[in-house]
Amino acid sequence: MPPKYPQALDEGRLEKAERVLCEIFEVSELREHQKLAGRNILQGKSTVYDVPTGGGKILAFCISVSQKVALVVSPLNALMNSQVEALQKRGIPALAVNNEKGTGSIDDIFEIDEGGQIRVKHRVIFISPETAVSTPFHEKVLKIRTFREHCIEVDVIHDVLFKVGLPQDSARIAVSNAKYNIALSVRILQHPGSTYADLFTLFPVEPDAEFPQTLIYVNNRKEAEEIQDFLRRHCPSHLPTSSVETRLPLMSRI
Template structure:
């Protein structure tokens, strides 16, 4: 069974922080990232409430890096493993890719994998340090029989994490009920494995609901970081035309070249509105702005279409995306304008 540390080695801790900074190209580890990692190393359940872009993802890997560096000092390779529950395929795939590029073997167990059973066997064999999966995977019989019955994997599991943990409360009741049943998966793990619960959206009522659904009890730590964002400004504009006409959106188009149109995401409440708004904006766009620069995004698109839109946003090809909240948890480049 993976060790719970009573004592944290200061030299290994320093090397852990240095390695994380080097791997992820950051100047320093933030205090909450280190605090969360140390709580996990000591076997304490931890709730991490940090605003989007605040660095909460890095906290997911802190304890793992400590174990990897500790083993390296002893001349061995760490078998420590981390499970991360995540809501979106794109998010899991991006995180797995980022870790693999840094030499940390990671896998996103999604429906896109052709040989899923083969990946289950590799996870069970201890081939991966990070295993990312959606909550629905807990109902997969092969996952239960191969991964959750593997003594080598379970003995080396150092952390169970839930990213975007507010989904447990907001989606668990009806939209994705498997979120409400994560405790069934947790009960199949060794009871010494600490949980790291991470979100940018944890008001007290949601946090209390998450704590109850995951059976954290009273012995857990909460780390909260302010949501204050000095680089974000809000403006409110009075509509001059009927809301369902979309006519006010024409003001988004610049009078000069298409390149002067800042990338903009417009959030709407339904896929029907997203599709209608795309058609309106394409019909009223300046002649020199390609219709391909305007697209809608919602959960009913295929994974391939979603990936293409995310890629075109990063590259700058797309200038306007009309999206439901399906786009809300995908890590994208900085988009200067967001309309709601």
């Protein structure tokens, strides 16, 4: 069970952890919601952390790694695997445990030290929901660690708190999903979709104009690679063809 009262924080140690984290991730400073969420984690306060994709939740979890182990449940295997890779490159021991080939297992979470004590080997551990509810996870992890599921859906927050066993008065940190630099437009295709000719509208009209990053989502890798080849063939002369590339999940990105 989490502590009844918030734990006192060593402000000097916390400030040092935040500075080190900024250096590791090469950011000038942490956002206020990241600082607040990190403090809540360290104090053992149940917190609903409602932040949109790309909002920097992982940094808030990492604030605690100087004193605790961060256990993150994620439904997106590819995302957690890439986050583990990014953390490891920055010197933070991290592990992903899901059903994908090449990822870790529950047994990889622990090791036995020289004194014969069981200890956690990593500072950040990502697990899939399927792993979180599995019998081996409950037998090998929950018996020695406190675990809180983390799941957010704004419209059903009351039900979520109830289902994951969090108190209804849990602290809530929410960041708007509003993207004021994004607009929605709908275009009627003027050419057969298989020709990709309508993608010409993505290229800047003015010579040497700046070309903003663009994502093109498609249904399969074959189509993504066809679009990549098409855009590279017709890429304006001032843009390198390498500016068009295919990445997973399936998309062509400019």
